[in-house]
Amino acid sequence: MNPLKASFRIQFLLGFLACAGLLAYAFYLQLYEHLEPCPLCIFQRVAFAALGLVFLLGALHGPKKPGGRRGYGVLALLASLGGIAVAGNHVRLQHLPPDQVPACGPGLNYMLDAMPITGVIKKVMTGSGECANVDWTFLGLSMPAWSLVCFVVLALWAAYAAFRGR
Numbered sequence: 001m002n003p004l005k006a007s008f009r010i011q012f013l014l015g016f017l018a019c020a021g022l023l024a025y026a027f028y029l030q031l032y033e034h035l036e037p038c039p040l041c042i043f044q045r046v047a048f049a050a051l052g053l054v055f056l057l058g059a060l061h062g063p064k065k066p067g068g069r070r071g072y073g074v075l076a077l078l079a080s081l082g083g084i085a086v087a088g089n090h091v092r093l094q095h096l097p098p099d100q101v102p103a104c105g106p107g108l109n110y111m112l113d114a115m116p117i118t119g120v121i122k123k124v125m126t127g128s129g130e131c132a133n134v135d136w137t138f139l140g141l142s143m144p145a146w147s148l149v150c151f152v153v154l155a156l157w158a159a160y161a162a163f164r165g166r
Helices: 007-032 039-061 068-094 106-114 117-126 143-163
Strands: none
Touching: 007 143, 039 068, 039 117, 039 143, 106 117, 117 143
């Protein structure tokens, strides 16, 4: 079966499985390889979870009308764009010269307890020294770079599934 010609429901199910697989691998690295996620990594996980949820809801609903498919497509694109923004910022931090890397900040749990959510988001997006560390690479790309690639591919996949003519 050609996934490009599959139904909307199957295409969104494949998107959900991709997000679930990415999150499973991230949790494997954390729990078994002891690679602790920085705050930006956690935000990327939230974006993958949100995108996966949209894919799952779209797959379960399987709207027959183009408007319904487009609605799920827009939601998936919004979740993808959020992930692209976070991962892109993370990649930018990793490529800063050492003298421009921000100092390490407090942990995410502390920030959530001590600050309003808007302050936490602002603080995390400005980054900290721990977010600039590259602890893992594959084919020369860091994990945030791979996340960025995955968000772009999943955004294109969602757009294709939701907006193609049937």
